[in-house]
Amino acid sequence: MGTSLERGIQGFIEQVDRPTASFFESCVRCGMCAHACLFYTETGDPKYTPIYKLEPLRRVWEREYTLFGRIKKWLGLSKPVTEAELKEWEPLVYDSCTLCGRCSLMCPVGNDIVYMVRRAREGMVAAGVAPDGLKQAATRAVKIGSPMGVQLPALKTQIAKAEKETGLAIPFDKEGAEYLMVLSSAEIIEFSEIIPAAARIFHAAGVSWTFSSDAFEATNSGIQIGSSDIATELVSRIVRAAERLKVKYVISPECGHAYTALRWEGPNLIGRPYPFKVIHIVELLDELRAAGRLKTEGMEDEKLTFHDPCQLVRRGGVVEPPRNVLKMVASNFVEMEDPGTLNWCCGGGGGVSSNERADELRLKVFSRKKTQLDQLGVRTLVTACSNCRDMLEDGLEHHRMDIKVVGLTEMVAEHLKQ
Amino acid sequence: MTGVELLNWARGPGLQIALVVFIVGVAIRFIEMWLLGKSPDFAEARGSAAAGGWRTLFTRSLPMPGALKRAPLVFLGGYVFHIGFFITFLFYAPHILFLRAVTGFSWPALPAYLIDVIGLVSIAALVAVLVHRLTDPVRRFLSRTGDYVAWAATFLPLLTGYFAYHRLVTDYTTMLALHVLSFELLLVLIPLTKLMHTFTFAVSRWYNGAIAGRKGVKV
Structure with missing residues (x-):
């Protein structure tokens, strides 16, 4: 043995x-x-x-x-x-x-x-x-700070770009800010529109926020591969940064497993409750909406639907907030069959997206999402998880479906009242 | 051994042995499960774990939306034999007399002809779920010896009860003895097989609902 x-x-x-x-x-x-x-x-x-x-x-x-x-x-x-x-x-x-x-x-x-x-x-x-792919992602996350190997300079470059685009100063390491924003690597590399979008929304709503140079990566390969040791190390980085900056909230980005890791598993991994709260960015948008601090103008008029990230709904309890927010900016929002807690996965959660060996199977089972989308005949698919978004784009391309995938936060930012 | 002797043994020592194995066995299974414990949850709750637990304990008796269409036989067969088994067990007049002797409680019975029909329907449902288990790819793939043993242990009391009621196969006394013995076999096998779910389903439903309930999810 x-x-x-x-x-x-x-x-x-x-x-x-x-x-x-x-x-x-x-x-x-x-x-x-x-x-x-x-x-x-x-x-x-x-x-x-x-x-x-x-x-x-x-x-x-x-x-x-x-x-x-x-x-x-x-x-x-x-x-x-x-x-x-x-x-x-x-x-x-x-x-x-x-x-x-x-x-x-x-x-x-x-x-x-x-x-x-x-x-x-x-x-x-x-x-x-x-799986090797998942082992490598977890190793990169521990050693480099990101499963995709993204480092601080890459984030700084994106932030500089966003500052130029929006004309707003994006706060970094600001002690005493109310919210600490963390991101998923995919949002730094592929879907960086989230950074100017968040900056514009938070500026308009008067949200006091900051990034941290010590903890900007929210994804947690430890949760996915199933290693509590690795998961604890990755969560602790964010906890330490949040405690040092004395923030009241940590904003979980548009990433399903990051939310599960931070919101539900994190306190149990470190063995104590947090001195701050964890809120998903879509939950925050919905709170700002309810408080009258998030004001939008204009509507997306074409028919569109929302893909529920599993970790957000079934495993996370965030079901209504994305719908409340989406309805502010979309006049023709239709639900897929089996919406909310009943949703069907994009096929790439739980570390499957980091596991190249599973690609063929993942793309095959995307037929479930294809069936759901074919029933609706939409051309736009909104979601609130960058990993889902990546997997959806991959699946749609593989199945030759002409559907655009949009992040909810960016869609809201495009309709911010000037 | 004559039919009368067999019946006397089944009603006397047989029943006592079966009850002891059943009670001690179920207790052991609960204790070994309970001793494992559960870690505290430090994540700030969004909803009530207890409310979620109680909710799921009852709501899980209904199929998840869409499930009935995907596997109708598992659900329909399951409902019919579970409900039918408990009606025949709890509402047949001679059974109530037996249960009063053991527990001290009694309640009104259903007419015998109704029990007869329900018993037959339950037998048919059990045959259907067995055929499904043997032929459906998923059920066949998952099944182990224990699943067939548990099936037989559930089936035999219904079958022997039906035979005894209609004076079929052998004389009434012998068939009644076999009926009592088959019930005792069922009692003994509950803690030894998946039949333990008779009790533990409440615990697992509660945990599932409670884990989700803390997160504000209804499952």
């Missing part, structure tokens, strides 16, 4: 808690979770049934934490999980699960399946069994 396997099994053992045990106890193998998962609905392959992805964790739970499992182990009637099995399960746990959590809505006995996939990944990482 190799030591990495032992570490993996130990990782699984440590991850089993009371909810996990209750979920495994309750599973009747009815297979309903398959019908909630786009990897099954779009391929028809039973191996993508969500609960099956947890088989190694389930076996460890049974052997270690149930009386009958221990008796079977003692009598030699059950086989331990092997390294070959972990490798066999790696594509199931990583390539074909975006941590979207739709299966957790379907299960008749109420199993929160994605809660367990997140935990199973801790054991996989401990055994060193994870």
